[in-house]
Amino acid sequence: RKEVEQDPGPFNVPEGATVAFNCTYSNSASQSFFWYRQDCRKEPKLLMSVYSSGNEDGRFTAQLNRASQYISLLIRDSKLSDSATYLCVVNANTGNQFYFGTGTSLTVIP
Amino acid sequence: EAQVTQNPRYLITVTGKKLTVTCSQNMNHEYMSWYRQDPGLGLRQIYYSMNVEVTDKGDVPEGYKVSRKEKRNFPLILESPSPNQTSLYFCASSSFSGRMSDTQYFGPGTRLTVL
Numbered sequence: 001r002k003e004v005e006q007d008p009g010p011f012n013v014p015e016g017a018t019v020a021f022n023c024t025y026s027n028s029a030s031q032s033f034f035w036y037r038q039d040c041r042k043e044p045k046l047l048m049s050v051y052s053s054g055n056e057d058g059r060f061t062a063q064l065n066r067a068s069q070y071i072s073l074l075i076r077d078s079k080l081s082d083s084a085t086y087l088c089v090v091n092a093n094t095g096n097q098f099y100f101g102t103g104t105s106l107t108v109i110p
Numbered sequence: 111e112a113q114v115t116q117n118p119r120y121l122i123t124v125t126g127k128k129l130t131v132t133c134s135q136n137m138n139h140e141y142m143s144w145y146r147q148d149p150g151l152g153l154r155q156i157y158y159s160m161n162v163e164v165t166d167k168g169d170v171p172e173g174y175k176v177s178r179k180e181k182r183n184f185p186l187i188l189e190s191p192s193p194n195q196t197s198l199y200f201c202a203s204s205s206f207s208g209r210m211s212d213t214q215y216f217g218p219g220t221r222l223t224v225l
Contacts, residue, residue: 046213087152
């Protein structure tokens with residue numbers, strides 16, 4: 001079983017739409033969770049960390065559900081510039097190994 | 111400017127010819143790591159280092175070596191490259207918060223082709 005699993009998409013949504021991605025993880029002892037954004041052929045960049053209480057940054061909201069072992073990312077009012085691949089990342093309970101999902105592709109259409 | 115640099119950015123080589131990909135960070139981060147990214151497989155961790163002279167295997171260490179003699183540098187060595195090591199490689203670094211490594215900052219990537 002993979003450590004982290006994501007729906008690869010692609011998600012094609014119109015501008016202004018709300019879109020949600022989920023990501024499941026297998027290790028119940030995992031402690032840190034992140035969403036990264038990757039543009040084509042570029043390096044991943046941190047979008048936001050995911051905290052137990054959930055957190056929001058502008059149009060982006062991240063949630064963690066420990067009981068069901070998944071994290072989610074909600075993007076409201078989608079912009080063309082949101083088109084990218086979104087990677088969920090889980091830090092193993094040792095603290096030093098990171099596991100990446102394969103990424104979910106989002107295209108926002110005018 | 112805080113950054114992670116990698117060199118070379120692009121490399122085409124032949125099977126068996128030893129190569130080194132350099133990685134350097136200027137943020138005084140303790141933690142550094144190497145990943146490879148392949149279509150359908152995502153990013154997979156090759157090796158990581160928690161500090162100078164401390165390195166550990168990630169998920170896919172076979173065929174790779176690393177060293178951490180200085181805090182800022184973490185080179186990736188392919189002693190005898192093979193075509194299945196053709197991939198996009200990323201170096202990353204982060205600080206530590208308590209026991210856990212923190213947000214990772216990635217280098218621009220090295221696209222390696224082994225013929």
